Amino acid sequence: MVAALHIRNGTLVDGTGAAPLPGTDVVTDGDAIIAVGPTGTLGHRVPAGAAVIDATDRTVMPGLIDSHCHITFDDVQSNDELFFHRPTATAAMLTLFNLPKLLMAGVTSFFDPDTVMGIGPEIRDVVNAGAFPGPRIKTGVQALLTSVGGTAGRLIPDSGAVGYAAVVNNREEMVTETRRQIKRGADWIKIHATGSIPTHQGELQVWTLDEMKAVCDTAHALGVPVTAHCRNASSTLDAAIAGVDLILHASYIDDDGLQAIIDRGAAICPTFTFLANLADYGDRVGAGNGMTEIFRGEITATATMMRKAFDEGVPILSGSESGFALTPYGHWHAREMEVFVDQLGLTPLEAIMCATKNNAIAMRMEGELGVVAEGYRADLLVVDGRPADDVTVLQDRSNLHAVISRGEPVDLTQPWPTRSKIAGEKVGNWAAEILTYDRAKRPDDPGRG
Ligand SMILES: [Zn+2]
Numbered sequence: 224m225v226a227a228l229h230i231r232n233g234t235l236v237d238g239t240g241a242a243p244l245p246g247t248d249v250v251t252d253g254d255a256i257i258a259v260g261p262t263g264t265l266g267h268r269v270p271a272g273a274a275v276i277d278a279t280d281r282t283v284m285p286g287l288i289d290s291h292c293h294i295t296f297d298d299v300q301s302n303d304e305l306f307f308h309r310p311t312a313t314a315a316m317l318t319l320f321n322l323p324k325l326l327m328a329g330v331t332s333f334f335d336p337d338t339v340m341g342i343g344p345e346i347r348d349v350v351n352a353g354a355f356p357g358p359r360i361k362t363g364v365q366a367l368l369t370s371v372g373g374t375a376g377r378l379i380p381d382s383g384a385v386g387y388a389a390v391v392n393n394r395e396e397m398v399t400e401t402r403r404q405i406k407r408g409a410d411w412i413k414i415h416a417t418g419s420i421p422t423h424q425g426e427l428q429v430w431t432l433d434e435m436k437a438v439c440d441t442a443h444a445l446g447v448p449v450t451a452h453c454r455n456a457s458s459t460l461d462a463a464i465a466g467v468d469l470i471l472h473a474s475y476i477d478d479d480g481l482q483a484i485i486d487r488g489a490a491i492c493p494t495f496t497f498l499a500n501l502a503d504y505g506d507r508v509g510a511g512n513g514m515t516e517i518f519r520g521e522i523t524a525t526a527t528m529m530r531k532a533f534d535e536g537v538p539i540l541s542g543s544e545s546g547f548a549l550t551p552y553g554h555w556h557a558r559e560m561e562v563f564v565d566q567l568g569l570t571p572l573e574a575i576m577c578a579t580k581n582n583a584i585a586m587r588m589e590g591e592l593g594v595v596a597e598g599y600r601a602d603l604l605v606v607d608g609r610p611a612d613d614v615t616v617l618q619d620r621s622n623l624h625a626v627i628s629r630g631e632p633v634d635l636t637q638p639w640p641t642r643s644k645i646a647g648e649k650v651g652n653w654a655a656e657i658l659t660y661d662r663a664k665r666p667d668d669p670g671r672g
Pocket residue numbers: 291293544
């Protein structure tokens with residue numbers, strides 16, 4: 224166990240958006256940053272026996288925070304797999320298997336809004352106790368859905384709970400479930416404010432303003448904030464008015480929605496990464512479905528308003544939606560910053576601020592986390608390269624010279640966790656295509672039915 228670290232002569236990117244400071248030392252003692260200053264001036268502050276990390280020609284910055292990570296989903300390929308092929312115990316064990324990947328990718332904290340059968344608080348607590356390695360975790364239990372459902376269509380039952388979803392059918396159930404989750408240890412309550420129905424294109428609002436307000440009032444009275452998945456304009460507006468603290472996606476947000484967010488002091492985590500991966504690389508893994516331009520269009524439509532929100536001072540948070548086959552753990556946590564630079568026109572330093580200082584909001588650790596300054600927690604990266612010029616260097620793990628989590632260097636020489644398939648974990652397809660008579664007997668006939 225390392226008690227203290229002396230990180231010498233790096234270029235400091237402190238997470239606040241301030242200009243990089245070359246020739247800077249950072250000293251940690253346990254889980255605290257105890258001094259930051261010009262190289263050669265901090266000798267008297269360095270605890271005896273501190274390990275030295277040479278950061279010459281390297282960048283020293285806060286550990287990355289991911290404000291939208293589904294740690295219990297295990298890189299699933301489909302909703303069927305997610306809801307029906309992850310028994311609770313399997314999901315919990317695979318979560319512990321996957322957690323080190325985040326640390327090895329420079330993610331020292333994350334917020335998980337909803338978890339398979341609500342195991343988030345238990346995962347958080349065993350990691351906090353040091354029983355298993357992992358980043359700092361703030362977590363919801365299960366997402367509250369009305370019986371209309373969310374993005375999984377008719378897989379969601381009319382009542383009860385399945386996978387990450389808890390169905391609530393009236394005001395009383397909404398209030399009771401909120402209280403139950405807080406008793407269980409929820410750091411946040413999550414509402415799925417929009418969902419899909421077969422007769423409607425895109426997602427539509429499936430909660431009323433009053434229903435959302437009932438959850439917000441109940442949670443706030445117990446000191447717990449609320450986040451909401453909002454994939455259209457009206458849900459974003461109503462969620463903000465109801466008192467939702469963190470809006471996920473805010474797709475197609477309009478001026479009224481933005482004004483409500485400003486008035487209420489809410490934050491937004493747009494989470495473009497999933498869509499961006501689908502648009503840019505989906506066809507490489509059989510996921511594009513010819514809808515590339517539609518996905519790209521949703522990003523472009525929302526990005527303009529997100530830029531406006533950023534300029535108005537709304538905290539924009541960086542989240543990757545990791546946990547799906549298109550966003551596997553340890554690979555894309557830094558991609559959102561690239562989208563912020565490309566689509567919102569943020570500077571790399573502003574994008575880094577979203578993924579560090581701003582993301583402390585999702586961790587409920589503002590003033591404690593996400594900035595390299597005296598008194599903050601000791602989560603740090605030492606990076607080969609200049610993320611202040613090009614944020615994409617943070618996507619390539621080989622650029623991480625050191626990852627420091629709670630004051631301790633992560634072993635970056637350990638092999639990347641791999642495993643083989645578990646019996647029953649995948650949806651068993653009989654066949655990828657339909658075996659018609661013509662396909663069997665006349666395979667060369669292009670007109671076969
Ligand atoms: Zn999500």
